[in-house]
Amino acid sequence: MKKGLKYIIYSLIFIVIISMFYLLIDSKQPERNVYKKIADGKQVNYLIVGDSIGRSSGASNNHRKWFQLVERSLTKKYGGSFKRHLVVQSGATAFEGLYKLKNSLSKDVDLVFIVFGENDRKYMDDKQFYFFYQSLLEEIVIRHPHAELVTITESSLDNEDFVHIIKQLSKEFYATNIDMRIPFRNSGLSTERLTNDLVHPNDYGYYLYAQAVVDTMNKAIREKKTVLTSTIPVKEVSSLEMNTLHPFHSIDPSFKNEAGFYTSNKIGADIEYHFSGSFLGVNVIRSEKGGMIDVFVDDNYVTTISTWWPFKKERSLYVTSGLTDRNHTVTFQLSANKSRYNITDQQLVQISSIITN
Template identity: 40%
Template sequence: MTSITKRKTFLILTSLVSAIAILLLSLKPDTAIMDDQTLYEKLNNGNTIYYLVVGDSIGRGAGAESRRDSWYAQLERLIKKRYGADMQGQHISQSGATAFEGLYKLKNTELIYPADIIFLVFGENDRKYMEPEEFAKHYELLVREAKVRAPKAEIITFIESPLAVQEFANQIQAVSSHYGATAIDMRKAYRQSGAEVKSLNRDQVHPNGKGYELYAKTILQTLDEFPNRKAPSTKEALYVQEDAPLHVTTSIETQQGFLYKEPYWTTGKKGSSIRYKVQGNTIGAIIKRNPNGGMVDVFIDRRYYRTINTNWPLVKERYIIIAAGIESGSHQIEFITNDHGHRFNGLDEKPFQLAGVISATINSKGTAE
C-alpha cells in the first residue's frame, strides 16, 4: 500500500470515528432529557409510555368479551388517539388475587420495562380474607415495593367498581394520598355515568367491554389532568413499622399420605396431612391450583382456622393468604385434605399440591418488636 493510499485510509477512518463521536454526543443529551421527563411531558411529547399492572381479575380485564375490550387495551388506543403515544405494558395480575399475592409476585418478578405508570388493582378479594386494618398494611407494603422497584413511576390505584365495603375504599384512599399515588374511584365513575350497572358488567363483579370502556375513559381523563411533576419519593410509613420481608419455608416437620414431586408435596387422598413450623403474624402458602383441586382444612397451632379450595379452571401456581394479624411468634401450620378431588379423570394433576409456606411479621407502626 502506497503512502498516499495509507494517508487516505487514515483520513477516512478518522472522519468516520469523528462522525460517530459527534452522533453519540448529540444523542446523549436527548437521552438524558427523555429519562428525566415527567409523565406529563412524555405524554405530551408523544413518547412511549411503559406501564405495569399488578392486580386481580379486574386488573387483567376478566369479563371483557376479548382482550381488545379490556380496560388497558382500550386505554392504549385512547392514548394513541389523544397523544400519538404508544403504550407497552407488563402484567402481574391473577384472578382471585389479594394485595398479599400481588406483593409476593411483585417482589419476585423481573420488570421488563422501566415503568412510567404502575396500576394497582386490589380490594374486592381482600375483603374476604382480612379486616380493613390488616389490608391497609398489606396495601401499604405493596405501594412501597412498587416505589422501590420503579422509583420514577407514577402510581395509579383503583377503588374497584364492585367494592362495597367502604372501609377498604377508605384505606386505599388513605395510603394513596400518603404516598402521592392517584386514586381512581370507579364506583363514582359508574354512578356518574348514568348507566345501569347490569349494562356495564358481565356479572356481579366483572365489567364487560362497555364497563371497561368507562374504566379506560376515566383513566384518560385522570391523565389529561395530571400535574407536570416528578413522581413523589417514598415517605415514612403510614401504618407499618418497617418493610417486612416475606420468608418461604419449604422444609416440613411431618407428613402423612404425601409424595414429593419437586417442588411440590402432593396428595390425592382424603385425610392426608402435612405440617410446617414458621415465624410471623401473617401466613400464606404456595399451592398449585388446578381443575382436580380439592378442599383442604388449615390448622394453626392445632386449631382449625379455615378451609381453602384448590380447585381452579386452569393449572396455576398461586400465592394465597391464609391468616393475617394473628399473634406474632412461632406457629405450626398443618394442612389436612378433606376430600379426594379428582374432578377430571385423566388430568395428571393431584388435588392438593403444596410448595411451601410464606410468612412475615408485619407490625403496626409504633408496635414494639
C-alpha cells in the same frame, strides 16, 4: 490590574465549564414525569399490579381490555407509544400481588396501576388489608421511585372500610385514586348491564374504566401535574420480608412429591410446617381437581382454603396474619368438604411451600 483581569477571566471560564458540566449531566437524565412524556409523544413504560379486573378478565377480546383502550386513546391524541408490563392474577389479593411483584424482574417504569380490593375483602379484615396494601405500595415506591402511582377502586367493591383504606393510603403515597364506582353509578345503567357476573365488567364496563383513566391522564397533562413519588423519604418506607419455606416438619405418607408439589387425594391427610412470623401464605396448585384444605395454626382452626380453579395454575394464597411474632406450627389437612365447582371424582391437594416473614 492585569492580575485582576486574569482572575476575572479565569473565574468566568470556570463558571462556564461547571455550568456546561451540570447541563450535560441533566441532559442525560431521563424525563421521568409520565404526563410530560405522554404529552411529548414519547414511549411510556407502565406496570399493572392487580387481580382479574386488573387483567381485564371478562372483556370479549384483547382490543376491548381497559388498558388496550387507554393506550389507543392516548396514542391517538398525543402520538408516542406504550410498553405494558403485567403482574396480574385472577382471584389475587394484595398479598399475592406483593409476593408476585417481589418475585418478578424489576422493570424501569413511568406509571404503575394498582388494582385490588374485591378479592381481599373475602379473605381478610380491614386491618389486614391495610397492612398488605400499604406493604405493596411501599414495595412499588422502593422499586419505582420516579413512577406515578394510580390506585383503582374497583366498581364492585362494596366494603366501605376497604374503600377508605385505598383512598387514605393513596393520599399518603401521593397516588392518584380513581374510584370506578362513581362512573358506574353515573352511567345510569344497572350492574347487570355493566358486568358479566355482577363483578367483572363487560365491554362497556371496561370502556368506562378506560375513559376514567384517560380523563385522569388528560387532566393531569393540562394541569402539568408533578409526580411526587420520589419525594417520599426512603426512611419512611420498607420492603416487607416474605420468605418461602420448603422444608416440612411432618407429612402423611399419602403425599407424593410431584415436580416439587406434595400431592395427596386422601381425606384427612395432612402436612405440617414450623415457622416464625406474623403472617402466613401457602404456595399451591389450583386446578379443576382441586380439593379443600382446612388450616390449623398452633392446633387452632384458622380457615378453609379452596384449591379449585377452572384450569391448572400455581398460586400463592393468603392464609392469615396478625400472629404473634414467635414460633408457630401450621397444619394443612385435606378437608372432607368439596368445592361445588369441582365436578371431578378427585379432591387433590398440592402444596410446595409456605410464605412468611
